[in-house]
Amino acid sequence: MDFLRPASWEEALAAKAEHPTAVPIAGxxxxxxxxxxxxxxxxxxxxLNRIGELSEWEVGEENVLLGASVPYSAIMENLRTELPGLALASHTVASPQIRNRGGVGGNLGTASPAGDAHPALLAADCEVEVESVRGSRLIPIDAFYTGVKRNALAADELIKRVHIKKADGPQQYSKVGTRNAMVIAVCAFGIALHPETRTVRTGIGSAAPTPIRAKAAEEFLNAALEEGGFWESRKIITPSIAKQFAELASGSANPIDDVRGTASYRRHAVGIMARRTLGWTWESYRGEGRSSIEGVA
Amino acid sequence: MAGTTTGTPTNVTQKHSKGGIGESMLRPDGTLKVTGEFAYSSDMWHEDMLWGQTLRSTVAHAEIVSIDTSEALAMDGVYAVLTSDDLPAVKNYGMEFQDTPVLAYGKVRHHGEPVALVAADHPETARRAAAKIKIEYRELPLITDEASATAPDAILVHENRDDHHSGHVPHPNIVHRQPIIRGNAAEAAKKADVIVKGEYTFGMQDQAFLGPESGLAVPAEDGGIDLYVATQWLHSDLKQIAPCLGLPEEKVRMTMSGVGGAFGGREDISMQILASVLALRTGKPVKMVYNRYESFFGHVHRHPAKLYYEHGATKDGKITHMKCKIVLDGGAYASSTASVVGNAASLSVGPYVIDDVEIEAIGLYSNNPPCGAMRGFGAVQACFAYEAQMDKLAAKLDMDPVELRQKNAMSQGTIMPTGQPVDAPAPVAELLRLVKARPLPPEQQWTTTEGSDVRALPGGLSNTTHGEGVVRGVGYAVGIKNVGFSEGFDDYSTAKIRLEVINGEAVALVHTAMAEVGQGGVTIHAQIARTELGVQQVTIHPADTQVGSAGSTSAGRQTYMTGGAIKNSCGLVREKVLEIGRRKFGSYHPAWANAELLLEGGKVVTDGGEVLADLVDVLEDEAVEIEEEWRHRPTQAFDLVTGQGNGHVQYAFAAHRAVVEVDTELGLVKVVELAVAQDVGKALNPLSVIGQIQGGTVQGLGVAVMEEIIVDPKTAKVRNPSFTDYLLPTILDTPTIPVDYLELADPNAPYGVRGIGEAPTLSSTPAVLAAIRNATGLELNKTPVRPEHLTGT
Amino acid sequence: MRVNFTVNGRQQEADDVWEGESLLYVLRERMGLPGSKNACEQGECGSCTVRLNGLPVCSCLVAAGQAEGSEIVTVEGLADYAKHRDDSHPGGGCGSVCGGTSLQEARQWQAKGTDGQTGEGGQLSPIQQAFIDAGAVQCGFCTPGLLVAADELLERNASPSDADIREALSGNLCRCTGYETILDAVRLAAARQEETV
Structure with a gap:
């Protein structure tokens, strides 16, 4: 085994080009x-630890440019307003020690369906900036996950940062695990209200071969909210709409049985989380919601 | 051997004027443990040492067709590659049955059985070499449960058994069978107004001690070996290790290293023989450290069990009879399965008075992972089932579940189903009263001025509920556990006490082979010596095999047994000191003739408090030393047909009340409070007593809601050998644990003490289950409760 | 390969490090600092927690080469580290929102315990002493990691609520105590810290 220690991003790209099988290690x-x-x-x-820019972020007009190695604990502390869904997801990642080391670059690079960041990234909408000596490109998150633990990266590419849309409405994130802390997701659900575009986006983790969006549920909800004039009236979403949204979310899951949970439980839990997180975000949108304390963050 | 060994235990000294029994003295090893200087077995290091590595079976049951080690041997940095053929002497070991191969030969009987060994100059070299060993297996049919084990044509896990149970078992795949028949259950059942039946499943629990199996074996110039390991019982290890090395016991010198928890999982041998064999073979010190994955294969687990129960009662809640069958899966090797069977059978009735019982407990041989000792030892599984039955019975009688238990609670004088009278206090009803009398924790503690604090809700940090779907439940349970080794075992401990003057002060040296596994035995030993000898300064000698056996640090027995041995030896030392005093000063004062002289505050005093002499003047340069064995009262074997016999030494009792909040939609649980009441006989160190009770309680909580080694029934392979998927409770899963303890002295035990470590692990699990049932209305006959069970998915 | 970093204020160097070795392995096996413990080597127990450039991390998941040039504090250096911190910022520092454990509760602890016959000489940090006094140490294998994590908690939050303590220590497993005495120890250290302000 060889240990490559590039001192700059350019050196890292050169190393990756020279050794395409090199495994990037950050957290x-x-x-x-x-x-x-x-x-x-x-x-x-x-x-990648010596490349300082990977641990930096920039809050722009529309987007947050989040370095691949910005640790989850920094996201929780500094980006709760701009990236509330991802901040919530970050808080569910493993333990405080792990949150001090791990960042979204690792989740994206590994592309495990159980990665905690994915549902939040899918719901918020983002593009992954990847680069190689050949040049740089932006991969829309919807095209990023290509299979079980596979992503759209070429062998010589590295993940530099993620361009995440700043929240224009409430976002939520829930994850089921069989322990109250330090647990890998049995399944997870992220939701983001986008009042500017009058759309709702979602993300589901650990309930399909890749992280996915609950597209049918989104389409149904977008139509129902539009039709009922909910965005303007901010009235309570009827239980029947919430119920159908939950059922459709559950239906879009394609989980398996494993030691962490059964497929049918995962499907069930996705539905419950979809209903609850929709309720929380919508209440928040209505401007009278309870807030939730997320620890010391 | 040249070179230096670091990390060898040092004497720990407590300087104190008071600090006798009954005080919350602080640990003498506390400073070393908080500064990182305490030497655990994985911290051992020796100049020029090699690293040992095992290669374990990838299949559960197979003939070994061939093993090719040539490629591994050819690697740079590899010093030895061994298989069973290379072992120097006896090839099997075992605590009760010598059925466990040091390295598998002929066949492998479970997933993860050691087959070959490597010694190399770096752990990575050793791992790479192990990966180059080629083993060809021919797979055999699997025995995975009672049906496959006892089928008439079942393949035998062990052929040609000649152990002491092989003669009476109904099938060679049954390790041991213990029936207990008392009264006439069938006849008594006719008096029952209600009958409840239940089938219960208890999952396989791991001790999950944090300090992995590890140690250092150093070959000595005399051909022997110096072994630094973490174990629960040095002398039992020694008896098993020496024959496998082909060495006399005196050439295997064992010293206890720091033990990172045990809970039963270090009662059997793990890496001791393996490291020693490599050290003898290479002539170099060999260190072995299992990683967490290997640790799941490196020690026995708690027996998973199926339990079938029937209870009847009259309308007014008097239990008429009980019938049960308990099937414990011992896995591929016996370990302590036979004793676990005896415990499960004899304690299957619980802390209740039931005159008519029909009990059968069996332990299986299978191709599942071997199971043996874990905190609670057979009584845990039974308690889970009989306490579920009590709640069922109460529901059917429309009675308060605590009242039903109290109505049938045993007390001093009750006759156990084995015919043994309970001849010490048994405050079962009172313990239940104590936990019930506590005020309930406030509802909805998650509500804050700023919203919901998810840390106080089911799901915790995962943010799954802000109160939606959350229902509270309350449940109770009580249990009975035996203390000490039972069924006629010659259970003893040895204490060597030396009293002498050092630097003008009388100092006591306490030398035993007691395994300090975290429980605080070393603290208590010093307290006892201070109380008995009236000295300020007590030195605890490191535990080793240069003194007689202390027996195992298990079965809640060490304070009773090694504490008893120290008290006894101190008494003999005192007699000798007084003899010297009488010789020197007897003529100075008539009180020297008094038989009731005491040692207090470094002086010889009369029972009236008159000082006769300073210990320093009595002893001068003479040292008084006594090494003596001490036994508890003898016990008897259980009759193999009726189960009758005074099999146990002492009983311990604890009761729990669990308060849980369940997210009924997602099936997630938050245990809010687990109140405990326990009779401890006499609290020699109240701080340690509470620590034991709380720790035991949380191990019971773990098995209730998350802990289980999952074995694939199709392959008998372990599916979750890691801390990612074998979950232990975190501090966010653990509730407040208020403790009430009673001190009702056991007249048979030193100072009236009662073993305390195990009882709290029993009733914690069923109390949590009862609370979840109370919250959800579900039947829940399995541990652990999983979200699937609570959501019907 | 060769790695260099500072551990507990002292420059350390290790040669012939295999590239796959963790910081934990190098500390334990090459630098004679076995205080950080190897309980799971997968970031699921916290026993190997050290401060890496100030942040608590699992040293089992840091490749040794990644620690090149870093400042590391292990349990062995915790007392010194705490002392230097107190010298530069006496009293730690608790803003206006000290909600946590009351001094009275902590004093009840002192009344229940005995005098600290262990740790004489005052070389221990407050959190180390509190772990001994509160009975938070049994087998002690989780203790080093817990101490590093708890010390860092008290550094940034001098009066943590019980929920704060639980959250901050949720990455550290203990199999012996059931955690109650660990909570007591952190409350005790916080209260003592307040007392000295």
């Missing part, structure tokens, strides 16, 4: 587990 929270448990022996480890 180490996935890669090191695989090495410690002898599941993986990469030929090259490509350490």
């Amino acid at each position: 180490g929270t996935d890669v090191m587990v695989e090495i410690n448990f002898d599941h993986r022996r990469p030929e090259y480890l490509l350490d």
Whole structure:
């Protein structure tokens, strides 16, 4: 095994171009587990810790440019207003120690359906900025996940940052695990209201081969909200709309049975979370909602 | 051996003037443990040492067709690659049955059985070499449950058994069977107005001690070996290790290293023989440390069980009879399965008076992971089932569940189903009263001025509910556990006490082989020595095999047994000291003739408090030393047909009330409070007593809602050998645990103490289950309760 | 490969490090600092928690090479670290919102405990002493990681609520205590810290 320590982004791209099998390591929270448990022996480890810009973020007019290595704890602390859904998701990631190291670049690179950030990224809408010595490109999040633990990255590309739409409305995130902290998702659900475009976007984790959006549920809800004039009136969403939204969300899941949970439970739980998070965001939108304390963040 | 060994235990010294029994003395090893200097077995290091690595079976049941180690041996940095053929002497070991191969030969009987060993100069080299060993298996049919084990044509997990139970078991795949028949259950059932039946499943729990199996074996110039390991019982290890190394016991010198928790999982051998074999073979010190994955295969687990129960009662709530069958899966090797069967059978009735019972407990051999000792030892599984039955019975009688339990509660004088009278206090009804009398925690504690604090809700940080779907439930349970080794076992401990003057002060040295696994035995030992010898300064010698056996740190027995041995040896030392005093000063004062002289505050005093002499003057440069074995009262084996016999030494009792909040839509649980009441006999160190009770309670909570080793029934392979998927309660899963303890002295025990470590693990699980049933109205006959069970998905 | 970093204020160097080695392994096996514990090596127990450039992290998940040039504090250096912090910012610092455990509750603890016969000489940090006094140490294997995490909590929040303590320590498993005495210890350390302000 070789340990590559590029001091700059350009050096990192050059190294990745030279050694396409090199495994990037930033927070180490996935890669090191695989090495410690002898599941993986990469030929090259490509350490990204020395590249300061990966740990930086920039709040622009429309987007937040979030460096791939910005730790979850920093997102929780600094970006709760701009990225409320991702901040909530960050708070559910593993433990405080892991949140101090891990960032969305790792989740995206691993592309495990259980990655906590995915549903929030899908719901908020974002583009992943990837780069190689050949140049840079933006991959829409909807086109990023290509299979079980597979993503749209070419072998010589590295994830630089994510361009995430700043929240224009309430966002929520829920994750089911069989422990009250430090748990991998049995399944997860993210929702973002986008009052500017009068749309609702969603994300589902751990309930399909890849992170997915509940598209049928979104389409139904978008139409129902439009039709009923809910965006203007801000009136309470009827239980029947919420129920159908939940059922459609549940229906879009395509989960499996594993040691963490059964497929039918996952489908069920996605529905419950969809209904609840819709309720929370909508109440918030109505401007009279309860808020939720998210710890010391 | 040249070179230095670091991390060897040092003497810990407590300097104190008071600090006798009954005080919350602080741990003598506390400072070392908070500064990181305490040497655990995985911290051992030796110049020039090698790293040992096992290769374990990837299948659960197979013939070993061939093993090819040549590629591994050829690697740079590899010093030895061993299979069973290379072992120097006896190839099997075991605590009760010698049925466990050091390295598998002929066949493998469970997933993760060690087959080969590597020693190399770096752990990664050792791992790469192990991966190059080629093993060809021919898979065999699997025995995974009672039906497959006892089928007439079942393949035998062990052929040609010749152990002491092989003669009486109904099938060679049954390790042991213990029936208990008392009264006439069939006849008594006719008097019952209501009858409840239930089938219960208890999942396989892991001890999950945090300090992995590890240690250092150093070959010595005399051909022997110095072994630094973490274990619960040095002398039992020694007895198993020496024959496998082909060495006499005196050439295997064992020293206890720091133990990172045990809970039963270190009662059997793990890496001890493996590291020693490699060290003898290579002539170099060998360190072995299992990682967490390997640890799941490196020790036995709590027996999973199926339990079938029937209880009857009259309208007024008097239990008429009980019938039960308990099937414990012992897995591929016996470990302590036979004793677990004895415990499960003899405690299956619970802390209740039931005159007519028909009980059968069996332990299976299967191709599942081997199971053995874990905190609660057979009584845990039974308690889960009989307490569920009590709630069912109460519901059917439309009675308060606590009242039903109190009405049938045993007390001092009750005769156990084994015919053994309970001859010490048994305050079962009072313990239930205590937990019930506590005020309930306030409702909806998650509500704050700013909204819902998810940390106080089911789902916790995962933000799954802000109060939606959350229902509270309350449940009760009580249990009975035996203390000490039972069924005629010659259970003893040894204490060597030395009293001498050092730097002008009388100092006591306490030397035992007691395994300090975290429970605080070392604190208590010093307290006892202070009380008995009236000295300020007590030194606790590291535990090793240079002193007689202390027995196991298990079964709640160490304070009773090694505490008893220290008290006894101190008494003998005191007699010798007084003899010296009489010789030297007897003529100075008539009180020396008094038989009731005491040692207090470093002086010889009369029972009236008159000082006769300073210990320093009595002893001068003479050292008084006593090493003596001490036994509890003898017990008897259970009759193999009727189960009758005075099999147990002592009983311990605890009761819990659980308050839970369940998200009924998502099936997630938050345990809000787990109140405990326990009779501890005498609290020698109240702070330690509370720590034991709270710790035991949380291990019971874990198995109620999250802990289970999941074994695939189709392959008998473990599916979740990691802390990612074998979940332990975090501090956010753990409730407040208020403790009430009673001190009703057991007249048979030193100071009246009662073993305390195990009882709280029993009733915690069924209390949580009862509370979840109360919240949801569901039957819930399985541990752990999973979201699927609560949502019907 | 060779790695260099500062541990507990001292420059350390290790040679012949295998590229897959974790910071934890290098600390324990190459630098003679076995205080950080190897309980799961997958970031699920917190026993190996160290401060890496100030942040608590699982040292089992930091590749040794990634720690190049970093400042690391382990349990072995915790007392010194706390002392330097107190020297530069006496009293720690609790703003206007000190809601947590009352001093009275903490004093009840002192009344229940005995005098601290362990840790004489005052070389321990307040959180280390509190763990001993409150009975938060049993087998002690989780203790080093918990101490590093709890010390960092008290550094940024001098009066944490019980929920804050639970959250901050939710990445540290303990199998012996049931956590109640660990909560007591953190409350006690916080109260003592307040007392010295």
